[in-house]
Amino acid sequence: MAPGPGGPAVASLMDGLPDPVRRKALAAGAARWLRDLPGLVAGLERDWSITVGRPYAEATEGLVAQVTLASGGAAVLKVHIPRLDSPRPAAAGEREITVLRLVGGSGCPRLLRADAARGALLLERLGRPMNELGLPLPDRLAALCAATTRMWRPAAGCDLPSGADQGREQVSYITRTWEALGRPCTRQAVDYALACASRRIAAHDARRAVLVHGDVHQWNALQAADGFALVDPDGVLAEPEYDLGVLMREDPQELLSEDPRDRARWLAARCGGLDAGAIWEWGAVQRVSCGLLLTQLGVQPVARQMLAVADRAAALGPVVS
Numbered sequence: 001m002a003p004g005p006g007g008p009a010v011a012s013l014m015d016g017l018p019d020p021v022r023r024k025a026l027a028a029g030a031a032r033w034l035r036d037l038p039g040l041v042a043g044l045e046r047d048w049s050i051t052v053g054r055p056y057a058e059a060t061e062g063l064v065a066q067v068t069l070a071s072g073g074a075a076v077l078k079v080h081i082p083r084l085d086s087p088r089p090a091a092a093g094e095r096e097i098t099v100l101r102l103v104g105g106s107g108c109p110r111l112l113r114a115d116a117a118r119g120a121l122l123l124e125r126l127g128r129p130m131n132e133l134g135l136p137l138p139d140r141l142a143a144l145c146a147a148t149t150r151m152w153r154p155a156a157g158c159d160l161p162s163g164a165d166q167g168r169e170q171v172s173y174i175t176r177t178w179e180a181l182g183r184p185c186t187r188q189a190v191d192y193a194l195a196c197a198s199r200r201i202a203a204h205d206a207r208r209a210v211l212v213h214g215d216v217h218q219w220n221a222l223q224a225a226d227g228f229a230l231v232d233p234d235g236v237l238a239e240p241e242y243d244l245g246v247l248m249r250e251d252p253q254e255l256l257s258e259d260p261r262d263r264a265r266w267l268a269a270r271c272g273g274l275d276a277g278a279i280w281e282w283g284a285v286q287r288v289s290c291g292l293l294l295t296q297l298g299v300q301p302v303a304r305q306m307l308a309v310a311d312r313a314a315a316l317g318p319v320v321s
Contacts, residue, residue: 013038013063016055020297021062025081027296033082037063040079044120048113052077058129058219060297061232067122075112080119093119098158099151099235102211107150109222109229126231127223137254140218141247141263145270147228148216148243155211155237163238164204166214167197170289177292184295185288185307192314193288196281200239203278209237216243217250241274245282249290252305260309261319280319287313 014037025034041052041063053066056076063079080093093116100111105124113122130140161169171194178190213220214234221228236242244267248260255263261280268276287310294303 013041013052013055013065016057016065017063018055018057018059020060020299021081023297024060028081028083030081037079040118040120041065041077044077044079044115044118047115048122050075050077050122062119066125074125076109076123076125078121078123080121082119093121095160095235096233097121098160099211099213099233102153102155102158103151105229107147107213107230108233109224109231123231126229130218130221130223130228133223135218137251140251141267142270143228144216144218144221144230144247145244145267147221147230148213149240149271151213151230151233152210152240152243154209156206156209158211158237160211160235160237162204162206163209163212163236163242164201166234166236166238166242167201167204167285170285171197171201174285174289174292177296178288181292181295184304185291186311186314189288189307189310189314193284193310196284200242200278200281200285203239205239206237208239210240212236212238212240212243214238214243214246216246239275239278240271241268241278242282244268244271244274244279245286248279248283249286249306249309252287252302252309255309256305256312259316260313261316264319276319284310284313 022034025031044050045052049070051068053068055063055065062081063077065077067075067077069075097111097114097116100108109126110124111121112124114120130143135143174190174193213230214236215232216230220230220232222231247267248264264276264280264283267279268274287306291303291306291310294306
């Protein structure tokens with residue numbers, strides 16, 4: 001028998017919804033989505049014969065909650081915040097569904113069910129997130145490189161944005177947000193990030209582009225049978241250096257204590273001789289755009305640390321092999 005809708009977990013769903021998800025939904029103009037979320041989840045419980053448990057406190061992109069299947073098995077429910085600035089509000093969910101179908105469980109969790117209209121996905125439940133395991137930084141970077149390279153594959157014609165599209169989106173976000181947030185990093189850092197973005201946009205080559213995750217970090221990496229699998233893929237067709245640029249924004253405290261260009265060189269060598277300069281430039285863009293976003297969401301102190309690295313890195317200049 002399918003679980004009845006509106007069980008105790010659904011009734012108290014909003015109590016467990018993380019504050020960053022609330023703030024992101026309100027910033028996106030999705031207050032109605034927040035109000036309607038308990039009913040939406042009750043409908044998914046009924047339609048998919050699942051029982052929804054507690055939300056995960058670490059989620060930032062939408063509701064992510066534990067689920068029990070009718071068979072007694074375990075899974076995860078994810079419901080995206082709608083993109084009201086898109087002609088199709090469920091576009092963010094559609095992108096993730098496309099990525100998970102393309103990779104078929106290689107480097108990402110298996111997709112069990114999906115409803116693009118409701119922005120809902122039912123996913124394989126994996127193990128503990130990497131950030132809880134206390135791995136040393138070199139081990140974390142090596143494991144993240146292994147997971148993301150398993151995802152990389154040609155995927156032309158799959159209706160995902162290109163690296164150039166993402167670069168333009170990040171330029172737009174940085175340009176309109178820096179002033180609005182009271183200039184939380186230097187003008188030099190912003191100008192350098194915008195210049196790096198312009199170079200990466202111009203360098204986009206569809207013939208070299210692969211499917212990349214787009215948000216590779218230890219909070220998005222969960223233990224799996226073959227190491228780690230990456231959740232919450234953005235889904236971009238870009239040069240592979242795009243993914244490694246994300247790793248250039250993470251662990252900002254360590255980057256403040258060393259020459260951050262060394263990490264770009266290490267990542268390039270680790271992943272088969274990629275372009276350290278391209279990794280460095282994507283990192284410059286990612287540090288400012290993500291640092292501003294985390295500032296907007298109130299995620300501190302990491303936002304301040306990330307922008308402090310952006311200030312320092314802008315004064316260093318390009319990577320020299």
